[in-house]
Structure formats: structure tokens, C-alpha cells
Amino acid sequence: MALGTGILLAPGANAADKWGPGYLIPDSTGKPDRSHIGAYGPPGQALPGVTGVAYCADPELDGPEAAGRYGPVKEYTSWTSKATGKEASAQDIARAAYVLSKYGNTTDDAQAAAVDAVVYSYLEAGTTYALPNGERALQRLSYPGVAPSAKKQATEYMAEAAKFAGPYKVNIKPSEGTPKPGAKTTVTLDVTSAAGHKVPGVKLDLGLTGAGTSETTATTNAEGIATTTITPAKAGTATLKATAESLPGNALRAITPSNAKAQRMVLTGGTTSAHHQVQFQVDPLKGGIKIVKTAVDTGKTLAGVAFEIKDGQGKTAAAGKTDAAGVWQVKDLAPGSYTVHEVKAVEGYQLAPDQTVTVGADKTADIAVKDVKIPEPEKPKPRPVTIPVLPKTGL
Structure with missing residues (x-):
């Protein structure tokens, strides 16, 4: 770039005192x-x-x-x-x-x-x-x-x-599995450049809306990766938004001279930002039912007893049999009211009546089912026989 006349400094001299560094x-x-x-x-x-x-x-x-x-x-x-x-x-x-x-x-x-x-x-x-x-x-x-x-x-x-160099893209990747209310879920974040490289040292502002809490910021490490956790408060939809502010600019900031023979000047500074958001479907916490099957007459547990769990609409939500310890347990039931129905009793015992049970979130309801032995039929009682005494006759 040519300077105007009158600037005659020694070759290689530092010109910072006149023009800048x-x-x-x-x-x-x-x-x-x-x-x-x-x-x-x-x-x-x-x-x-x-x-x-x-x-x-x-x-x-x-x-x-x-x-x-x-x-x-x-x-x-x-x-x-x-x-x-x-x-x-x-x-x-x-x-x-x-x-x-x-x-x-x-x-x-x-x-x-x-x-x-x-x-x-x-x-x-x-x-x-x-x-x-x-x-x-x-x-x-x-x-x-x-x-x-x-x-x-x-x-x-x-x-x-x-x-x-940009333009930039913010990426959010949740950990495997569905988020649960009250449980922390790990989320991985990065910011990629136009060339697809993960950018280190980028601060991300975080916000979780809909339900729950999250950390407020995360910064990408030397490999360009950041991690954070979210904790949904309740079931429903939660949205995590990550914003990277003050990224290096993508456009030139410049000033143009009135004299077309003079140079245009490009300026320092200039920033850009990028953001992305991801929605999470937060499922309600599930509960369960634990059935313990015993015999009334002996107090011993009964194995192989078939049960069904029916929901509020009468549909079968689960089915199975008691194990060797007389126990059958069902997990992953949505909170609500269920009916415990004994399908088939062991030989010699009567079917137990249905029981209604309420399943709570993240709780297991314990149900004791006792089978009564089928009574043996009554044996007929002997009828007394009276033999009349015949009168004696003479020879």
C-alpha cells in the first residue's frame, strides 16, 4: 500500500507512532x-x-x-x-x-x-x-x-x-434413553465451523423451558465438546436452547472512501452468534406391582399361579406366573388404578377374588394374595339300621 509524500522514515522503522502498529x-x-x-x-x-x-x-x-x-x-x-x-x-x-x-x-x-x-x-x-x-x-x-x-x-x-472460520452451527445431543422427572440427563454440545471442525473454548448460554432446570452455561473443551445436565421436574415437553454469542464474524466490516483512488478499509471486531434447540419428551415415572401368593391353610408360598393386571379400561397390561418363591412382579406401569386378577390357581385351591390397587410414580405396590384350599366333599354319614325283633314262635 503506497503512502502519501512526506513520509520519509528510515527503512524498517516502526511506524506505530504515526499510522498504528x-x-x-x-x-x-x-x-x-x-x-x-x-x-x-x-x-x-x-x-x-x-x-x-x-x-x-x-x-x-x-x-x-x-x-x-x-x-x-x-x-x-x-x-x-x-x-x-x-x-x-x-x-x-x-x-x-x-x-x-x-x-x-x-x-x-x-x-x-x-x-x-x-x-x-x-x-x-x-x-x-x-x-x-x-x-x-x-x-x-x-x-x-x-x-x-x-x-x-x-x-x-x-x-x-x-x-x-464460520458460519457456525450449534449441535445438541442428548444421552441415550428418555428423560425422567427428577432424574439428571446428560447432554453433549458442540459448535462446528464451516469446515465441520468442533470449535474449542466456546461459551454456550443454556436455557431449559417447559419443565425442570439446567445449568446456565457450558464451555467447549480443547476437543470442542461441552457437557451439561438437565433435570426435568415433571412429565411433558422440555426444550433446551443453547446459544453461542460473540463468535468470530462471518462478514467484513468496511468503510469506503469518497476518493475512488484510495483504499477501502476493513475493520476489526465484528462478531456473530449461533443457536440451536432440542425438545425432550419427558415420560412420567413408572411404578409396579409385586404379588406374593400364599396358601391360607399352610402359609406357604404358591408357585405357578397365573395372574393378569388389567388397567382402568379393562385391558390386560401384564400377565405372568408366580415363581418358585411365590412372587410375580410387574414394572413399568404408568401411574393409575389396576385390577389384580388371578387367572388360574394351583390344583386344590380356589381362585382368589380380584383386588384393586393404585400404582404411584416410581413406587411398587405390594399385594398379598391368599388362596383358600378347596374343601373336600363331606362324607355321607351312616344311617342307623333298626332290626325289629321277631316274636318267638313255638316249635
Whole structure:
């Protein structure tokens, strides 16, 4: 980027006191101290009406001192190079916005020079100002006095942006199984970049509506994964919403000069957000019935006795037989009223009468069913026989 006349500093001198963090270097024709690699803004001369740090976006045009004035800050999701007439891809715009948002606001000379090189590489792709192979891009970062770390940082920023630039997507994955009232359910969250990589260090604001409680925040770890728990208070539908605020921007923030021969300026800052929500169907807690079958006459348990459990509509909810210990237990019954019906008794015993039982949430109702032995039929009593005494007769 060419500066105006009258800026004659020593080659490689730090220009932070005048323009902002960065370096004065020779221009593309070799004239010393005629180009600035870095940023405009504090601690140097701020652009009128611009807070923060700005970077030149058109390397072949005059510097911002030739702009006359700049218009208001606007967001751009499309960008056309004035050098090539070609539009930057949406991917390159998002990656440039990522680097500007995350690393652009700096007072470090080398970092500002690195971000400047990255901006040209994305917005002027295919030109001599673009990394990794552009002759002028490599030249600008290799002059004596420019910190060697600037080139290294620029390469690292572009590699990072390729992995983690937006647009972003929040993902919520509940643990296996259906949430139950009063029980904690683990939920896994992540935020993925446009390239599909999980982004580390992202804070997520959480909110559970409908029923229950949840943690208020979660932050993705070094692998880009966060976990939280939700505790539904009651049966019904619960909605968990996760929002990631202050993610690096996807669009360019830029100002345009009144003088078309001067450079446009892209600004640091700019953020975006992403959110997602998932609905959970919370089932009511189930209960159960435990039947213990005994004989009235002996007090011993009876095995192999068949039972049915009927619901309030008379439909069979469960069926089975008592085990060797005389026990049959039913689980996973919805709370409500049920009828315990003995289907078949063991040989020698009568069927027990039906019993009505109420099943509560997360509770087991114990039912004792006693069978009465079938009485043996009465034996007929002997009838007394009276033999009349015949009168004696003579011989």
C-alpha cells in the first residue's frame, strides 16, 4: 500500500507512532519507507469516525490519507477485488473476517503485519500480494526490520481460519434413553465451523423451558465438546436452547472512501452468534406391582399361579406366573388404578377374588394374595339300621 509524500522514515522503522502498529517498508518499486505493512489506529493516528483498528484492502491503490473522507461502517458478505475484478469467495470472506475479528485488534507490530498479509491473501487471491506464494506478499514480510514472527503468524492464522472460520452451527445431543422427572440427563454440545471442525473454548448460554432446570452455561473443551445436565421436574415437553454469542464474524466490516483512488478499509471486531434447540419428551415415572401368593391353610408360598393386571379400561397390561418363591412382579406401569386378577390357581385351591390397587410414580405396590384350599366333599354319614325283633314262635 503506497503512502502519501512526506513520509520519509528510515527503512524498517516502526511506524506505530504515526499510522498504528506495523512497519514502514519499501513500496513495490523499491522506494524506501513508502509502504505500510500493518494496521491503522491506536496508538497512532485514528481514522476519522473509526474506533479500533483498520486494515487496507486494496494494495495497488493510495493509502487512507488520500481518501478525503470515509463513509459509515457497513457489513459486506460479498467483496470484489479492484485489482482483478473478481469476487472473493464466501469462504475467503468468512476466513478474513475470522482473522480480523480474533487477531486484528492489536498493538503488536508483528501481529498487525501478519493480519495485514492475511487480509490481502483472502481478498486479493491470485495476485502477487496473496500468500502463500505471492512475490510481493513474501517480500513485504521479509524486509529487514520486519519481525520474522510476522510471516509465521500469518501462516498460522490462515491455517486456523481454514479450520475454525464460520458460519457456525450449534449441535445438541442428548444421552441415550428418555428423560425422567427428577432424574439428571446428560447432554453433549458442540459448535462446528464451516469446515465441520468442533470449535474449542466456546461459551454456550443454556436455557431449559417447559419443565425442570439446567445449568446456565457450558464451555467447549480443547476437543470442542461441552457437557451439561438437565433435570426435568415433571412429565411433558422440555426444550433446551443453547446459544453461542460473540463468535468470530462471518462478514467484513468496511468503510469506503469518497476518493475512488484510495483504499477501502476493513475493520476489526465484528462478531456473530449461533443457536440451536432440542425438545425432550419427558415420560412420567413408572411404578409396579409385586404379588406374593400364599396358601391360607399352610402359609406357604404358591408357585405357578397365573395372574393378569388389567388397567382402568379393562385391558390386560401384564400377565405372568408366580415363581418358585411365590412372587410375580410387574414394572413399568404408568401411574393409575389396576385390577389384580388371578387367572388360574394351583390344583386344590380356589381362585382368589380380584383386588384393586393404585400404582404411584416410581413406587411398587405390594399385594398379598391368599388362596383358600378347596374343601373336600363331606362324607355321607351312616344311617342307623333298626332290626325289629321277631316274636318267638313255638316249635
